[in-house]
Amino acid sequence: MSGTDEASAREALRSGDLTIIGRIRSASNATFLCEATCSDEVVHCVYKPVAGEQPLWDFPDGTLAGRELGAYLVSTALGWNIVPYTIIRDGPAGPGMLQRWVDQPGDSDEVEPEGPDLVDICPPESVPPGYLSVLRAYDHVGNDVILVHADDRRLYRMAVFDVIVNNADRKGGHILTGVDNRVYGVDHGVSLHVQDKLRTVLWGWAGKPIDDETLESVAVLGEQLAGPLADQLREHITADEIEALRWRVGALLREPVMPGPDRHRPIPWPAF
Structure with a gap:
């Protein structure tokens, strides 16, 4: 997709009319497939209204949309663009998270993975x-x-990203291969907590050293967390959660080794 097309698609998501096509019933929270229409641009997206979030005992009510956006901001700051374009805006069921839909090869009956x-x-x-x-x-x-x-470089970066954002729910079904051959991660509403809650199916690199190229991106993220990125995140997560994010980034730089599953319930269930 060209830069112009991408800009038009993002503008449609930010300011276009939202029409609900259907509900994604496999999701635990209210999640809708929508069309965002602006002039001649029509973009598919996922809409998760804050009003449809189910209460959780360990995450404050009404904060999941903000955590999704926070994960997107971290992904962008790393330069890895793992999380599809994400915003928070008003929709048919009130304010919520809006995320660009990932077109996958298997979405078409003509293309079999x-x-x-x-x-x-x-x-x-x-x-x-x-x-x-x-x-x-x-x-x-x-x-x-x-x-x-x-053992894929795109997944490896996602595994490092999950450590950084403290992702508590990296299921196999939250990993999407796009028609552009990029690998995307979705569903980050239970991330960026202060306590260690990492739960993931991506434990294959546990105990392995993190390479220098990856660490360079992590260091850049650390620098951005000392500036405007922290201000952006402060609108969506607490000061303590931002400080915990800084600590996790610093810990990876001090000890550049992928953590292991040495905690309670290290793999989300179901795993897909």
Whole structure:
């Protein structure tokens, strides 16, 4: 997509008329597929109204949309653009998060995805080449299976991003491969908490050193957190949560090793 097309799409999301196409019923909170229309531009997007957020015992009510936007701001500051374009605006059910829809190859009946998914389950003897094992378990009929994910640079950056934003819900279904061959992460409403809540299916690099190129991006994020980025985040998360974010960035720079699953419930369930 050209820069002009991207600018037009973002303008449609910010100021276009929103029309609800349908509800995404697999989501735990009220989540709608919408069209944003501005002049001749029509853009598909996901709309999550604050009024439709389900109360959680460990996250303050009404803060999930702000955390989604906060995750987008961190992703952008890193230069990795993992999170699709995200804003908060008024919609048919009141203020909420609006995020650009990720078009995937499997969305068309004419295009069938080939090979295993980036995150998948397979028999122990059939782990695909280039995949990392995460967890051995049993399926619904008692067969031995292994949760795996691709040893893929795009996923690796997402795993580092999840450590930084303290993502409590990185399921396989929250990892989307776009028709542009980029890998996107969605559903970051339970992130950026003060307490350690990292839950992810991307544990394949646990204990591995973080490479210098990745650390350079993390260092740039740390510098931005000392300036305007903190002001942007302050509109959506607390001062303590911003300070915890700074601490996690600093911890990665001081000890550049991917953490391991040494905490309670390290993998979200269900994993997809």
